[in-house]
Amino acid sequence: MAHYAELTIAPTTWGRFRAWPVGQLFATSYGATVAVLLTVAYVCSRLGWLPVDPNAMDLAAMNQTPDAAHLLGTDFVGRDLLSRIMLGTQAFFLPGLLAIGVSLVFGAIFGVLVGFWPERFATPVGVLLQLLESLPKLVLILLVIALFRPDIYIILLVVGITNIPAAAELLRSKIAVLKRKSYIEAALALGVPTWRVIGKHVLWLHGRGLVLIQATIGMGEAILIETSLSYLGFGVQEPVPSWGNMVGLGKDYFFQGDLWISTAPALAILFTILGFHLMGDALLERLEARNSA
């Protein structure tokens, strides 16, 4: 028996925010906390504020499950897992932002070109974008790794480039919606110069939401790719910690029953990517709800 009652007081802007469906509310706030925690962990690791020296081997406390001294336990040579996990964020944080930046900038350029002047740019840009999408990311990356043995920045730059089509499509479909509602034509007819229509009306007013969506999805993917590569032994090499190679190292112990060494970094991956997926999907839902309304 669902219960509906009218409120006597009109809801404030907080009310308007609270009016979001519960699912989206939880998803966005959880995603935001994950993003904050990740940034804090990254900044701390950059500044060296880690609970324990990540490379110090405490041979007395090998394979320990979480306890007072080591909040997330230790690995098979006694190194503190929590510190290594915080250090592991360096493997994908900045490269991830780089990848997102690349996909946003070029995505915006191609999105505006195809969105505003489809007759001229649709085919040439279309072919280029389809080319970028015609290969699985991991295969392309393995190819680049084999040829150039690049560091993680170049690898995630490649990931950023392959995300350009997705970002361009997100913006192009948004422009198509704005055209169908003839916002753009009305602004031009009023006399607003074309560059300001693109800059303010389209990119600033309507593009902001897309940036956040592309960032959350992009960061989620960057983590997935970096950890997979490190697990395969191509990304960050031992002893430098990456969540991927930490899980890989714990493999043998996993099957002897010491699950914790692999599971701690795996859970870190789980909760982080989960945060980005939930927030990205919730924001996408908000975007689509307003488009159709």
Next chain:
Amino acid sequence: MSTAPATAASRTAATGPILRIQDLRTYFYLPARGRFLKAVDGVSLDVQHGETLAIVGESGSGKSVTMLSLMGLVTAVPGIVDGRMWYRPAPDAKPVDLLEGLGRFAKLKLGPPPEVHKDTLGWHKWHEHGMSERRGRDFAMIFQNPRNALNPYMTIGQQILEAIRRRSPELSAAGAADEAKGWLGKVRIDDPGRRMTDYAHNLSGGMCQRVMIAMALAARPTVLIADEPTTGLDATIQSHILDLMEEMKGELKTTTIVITHDMGVARRLADRIAVMYAGRVVEKGPAETVLELRREPKHPYTTGLLSAIPTAEDIEQRRRLTVIDGDVPDLSRLGTGCQFLERCAVRPAGRERFCEEEPPLGEVGQGQRVRCWRHLRHATEA
């Protein structure tokens, strides 16, 4: 809950109305504003056999939601919260309440602030079970912008055959196809054979609407509901569609409910007219009395709607239209009292204070009812 006891149904003559809607209420909850949108707030209507009732009203008057509630197609939450719908399949049959059992799933407390307890899922399962049988057999519907209302992925023929098969499954494939072509011919579509294999995007707006009409009538419904059938079509096409509906009315004598905002359409098709405003019926009666501009008694809103259509003299002298002031009512902020008060130009002299209280839909002449204190004694409800 309305106090209409079950006996009210038996009190009416043996051959009562084919459909009697009593005190229907359909609410939608708006979480952003924390209020109910009272789309239908106590509507009572009845339709006699073979009659065409036109429901006239502007957007937000609740006319479409009333019909969607009748068909059980209301998807918003909480949806139907109160009311009864007595449906009599044949003139002498015993009326059946389509909303029977609503009490078990929905409790409505009217007092300000209104409160609703509803088991939406339970009601949906219970109501859907009953209505899915009647849709396409007892009731059929025609919609606005016909090109979108036809399935773009299925050919015209498949869609009409579906309606025919649902009504008479025993027909052979050839038999059904012939009947489908027959109906296409009846609605004046050229070369029915070839049109069967066409899709909705191959046809013009007018032709799509003819297919819709053929599809609805092919199910031989007892009640045909047309929701703004000609809105959005060009004037000439609109006129052709209205001719066709008049012809079908004469030929098949199907009971029809037409929903429109255009008094012209009501004039062409309706035997009786109900005018709706802010989720309730403000006037209902025979078409002639309702449509006659200078004939009193009449609800000020109906007068306003009629006077919004310019006459030849208005055009001659380029006179300004006599206009209903104010804006369309916000259904989530409806106050008590007469809903038309702030737009009413003919405040009943000496009876203003009555307008603080909502007037009932009182009888003012043979079969005509008006919801305005100018014509009703305050105390009793006729």
Next chain:
Amino acid sequence: MAVPGGIKDRRAVRRERPAASPGRRVARALVRETARTAALLVGVTLAMFLLLARAPGNPAAMYVNVTDLTAEELAAVNHELGLDRSLPVRYVVWVGRMVRGDLGHSLRSGRPVTRELWQTGWRTLLLTGSAMLLTLAFGALTAYLQATRRHPTIAGALGTFAYVISALPVFWLGYLVIYIFTTRLGVFPLMSSGEAATHWGFFLLPVLVLGLGNGTLSEITRHLRAHLEGVLQEDYIRTARAKGAPLLRHLYKDGFVMPLSSVLANKLPYVLGGAIVVEQVFNWAGMGRLVWQAAADRDYPILMGVTLASALIVRAGHAVKEAAQVAANPQLAE
């Protein structure tokens, strides 16, 4: 009225020719798709060639193990392979040889690349294909339950499961599944032994892990649900309900065939990428492990071969999508 009225009538006029049967429309779409695939493959090979040309080390390494060759032998090999001629000519020769099926020989095993691909390729296709089907099936079921709101509890549970499992790292998920099924339940033999490769269960686990854990499940479910909810609000669905017609018959083309086919085309590359990781976890002798090995040993011919094969698989996904969408939607290939 965005498009001037003329268009609608021109379409009616052009309809004099009888509407092409679905079969012919699909054929036309497939021809167009192969042409586009050919054009894209030229693009892919060109990109690979340029990458290769800029790569450190000697291009001859493409064909022969250069480490133990003297200068003259190297010059002779270069001449024989035509590596000393201008870039465009070398590209044409290279592609010419490729078209005839000669992708060179694997530096590690010496066997021709085409045979290597042939032996491992079908396993990866099998794994990726069934995993993709599993993902689409799960997504479609969950989306349908969520969109129609009939069984909110099951829909909620499946939705949460989708989010959690697609956030989990697939390699750790592999460990967990192996650990549970082998050491704990002893159902499947430990995959290290050879004969395990034939045991049917040995195939089921990787498909399950890749199908659910490839990281796209939550996004696919959300996309399908949002699309389905949009379709459920379409006018013609309301007409179908008013007609009392079975909803699924009106819903399945626009609600399922169209989105599922476009998801197949967009997400196949991700699943193929995930296959590389899963094959590594399960020691599954597919193209994924082959390319992993090749990347480690810088085995260029194999890398080129696998890249081409992946591009073909991805384009095959697009071809399936075009065919399905043209067959379903009469307006598409008018």
Next chain:
Amino acid sequence: MADGPLLEVRNLKTYFYRRGRWGAVRSHDYVPAVDGVSFELREGETLGIVGESGSGKTTLGRTILGLTPASAGSVRYRGKELVGLPVRELREVRKEVQMIFQDLDAALNPKMTVGQLLSEALTLHRKRDKTEVRGRSEELLDLVKLKPAKLAAYPPELSGGEKRRVSIARVLAVEPKLIIADEPLSALDVSIAAQVANLLRDLQERLGLTYLFISHDLRMVELVAHRVIVMYFGQVVEAAAASRLAHGGAHPYSRLLWSAVDPHGGRRLESGVRWEGERAEAGARPRSGCRFRARCGIFHAKGEPAVCRDPETEPTLTEQGPDHRAACHFPVGSGLSYGL
């Protein structure tokens, strides 16, 4: 500048060419949306443009404003040729020529408040400080009978009528002389549409505006317009005073249009004139000679005379009476037709 007409359109053509596979223009495959339209518009006058969907009336409006490129012909505003004007100069003209769009949400970006929408329009051509913008915005809202409190509202919160009033206020902010209104009333309810129609006439009298009023709703056009031109498939078939057409125009298409409308009198389709509108509409659309012949009763009744079909003798607008011209070889009421 009251002597010459404010706007002069001479033989304007706008063709939409379908593009081939690689974007090349296929000159034989085109849609003649506007096919040779000429008319004049004096300052302070309202010219109604009437026609069914597909008659090219909206495209005509967009072509005059330069939103859609014209293929041939000329559009002179105050004697200045607009066709082919570079964008910078076109923006200068846009200060005086504005457009109201059919879609209520068109000019109202949902992310900006009404206040921001008005201030953007106000500061478009002239720098103004905050107080002047605030004051002028409130004046504009008052002009369109909206309360100043609406400045803080976002467009999605407004009702249909309020949205239309805000879009009119936004257009007035640039102090235009000529407003092209494309179906301004069709998205509104009857009572609100009547209010906005009266508002448009008040503004015309108060600000000396000139309107190009495009609509398929003949009743509203008759009320607002001084003169009306009837368009069919890209061409003007009749031009006359609104009241003259209300009593039945000379061109058979005008008569068909007005007879289909059902004002008070319930004047149904004139009996005996069963236009086979449906079949002709989907069938061939002639591109030469009289465009209307496929649906014209007189043409069929007179045994399809060659003069209507022959491209050379295409009917042109000929005088039928004082300020009344029609493009038909057998104009109704001239005794030539069989007296409809």
